Amino acid sequence: MGHDHAHPTGHRGKLATVLAMSLLVFVLQLVVGLIAGSLALLSDAVHVLSDSAGLLMALVASTIAQAPSSDRRTFGLHRSEVLAAGANGLMLLGMCIGIVISAVGRLADPPRIDAPLVLGAGLVGLLVNIIGLFLLRSGAEENINVKGAYMEVLGDALGSVAVLVSASAILIGGWNILDPIASLVIAALILPRALALLREVVDVLLQASPRGMDIDELRQHITGVDGVMDVHDLHVWTLTSQLPVMSAHVVVGPEVVTMSHAHEILDRLDECLSNHFDIRHSTFQFEPAEHEESEAKTHG
Structure with a gap:
């Protein structure tokens, strides 16, 4: 017996707007960074590109949740x-390693930087980030996808601050x-974002229990439902982010002999x-208790 809940659609319009702004900032910073040598x-x-990818995933997640399943893909396209x-x-990890290698090489002999140009691009980036935070602020309190996107933009803002501080110091003191x-x-x-992403992907692919979920507590809640005697073969995994899935064999008492009683217990469990x-x-x-005993003898 199964039951499924409706999936939240998210605030796709705001996510799309912030994504478009982030991509424009990426292009601006890439071009100016190459010209200024920063x-x-x-x-x-x-x-910004990495966080734009995060925004895109949040947007895609809220969109594909509406895609119908098929006989071949019974869970749709969530994965x-x-x-x-x-x-x-993987892309972030590679880029991070590249940045560190380049930075270490420049520490011994730092090249001249066009500080005013870098400062201007940093200011534009920070302004766009502030607008993005304003757009996503209300939605972050209502939807976990939007909350994740909000944190992405906040991380971009911190990066812009680092650029502004360094560019200002170079402009003033030539450092x-x-x-x-x-x-x-x-x-x-x-x-940290790259490692967290990869860790989450590995957990999902290995069908690990959702982080923060206490399986013993879950088992206690199930067996605490009226009419339930025991539970076994309890499995909980994550189909995709924020979509935990579970299955279990529930042993019911002898009084559960009609479909109406079964539906009552199912509603309580749900x-x-x-x-x-x-x-x-x-x-x-x-399963009736007799089935569990028979199954135990078979596997014993």
Whole structure:
């Protein structure tokens, strides 16, 4: 017996707007960074690109949730987000390593930087980030995809601040060494995101239990439902981000002999899981106690 909850669609319009602005900032910072010779600005462009990928995944996640399933893909296209996250994580890790190698090479002999040009691009980037934070602020309180996008833009804002600080110091004191130092700071902002993405992808592909979910507590809640005697073969995994899935064999008492009673227990289980664990898709196999005993003898 299965039950499925509706998937949230998110605030696609705001996400698309912020994504478009972020991509424009990426192009601006990439071009100016190459012209001005600023590794810090190029690093921030990579940071913006990585967070744009995060915004894109949030937008895609809210869109593909509406795609119908098929006989071949019974869960629809939800796992495409996981594939994109894996590619993004590997790309970020490679870029982060490249930034560190370039920055270390520049520390010994920092090149001259066109500080006014870098400062202008940094200001534009920070302004766009502030607008993005304003657009996503209300949605971040209502939708977890938008909240993730909000944090992406906040990270971009911190990167822009690092660029502004280094460019200002270079403009005032001529300390060109601050540019590779700022790029190392930005790389330090990128690395945790890359590792977190890859760790999450590995967990999903290995069908690990969702982070923060106490399986023993889940088992106690299920067995605490009236009419349920025991539960076994309990499996909980993540189909994609924010979409936990579970299945279980539920042993019911002898009084559960009619379909109406079975539906009552199913409704109780569904209410329990949705209220306490935010599990949106669950499948239960009801079994009488005699079946469990017979199964134990068979496998014993």
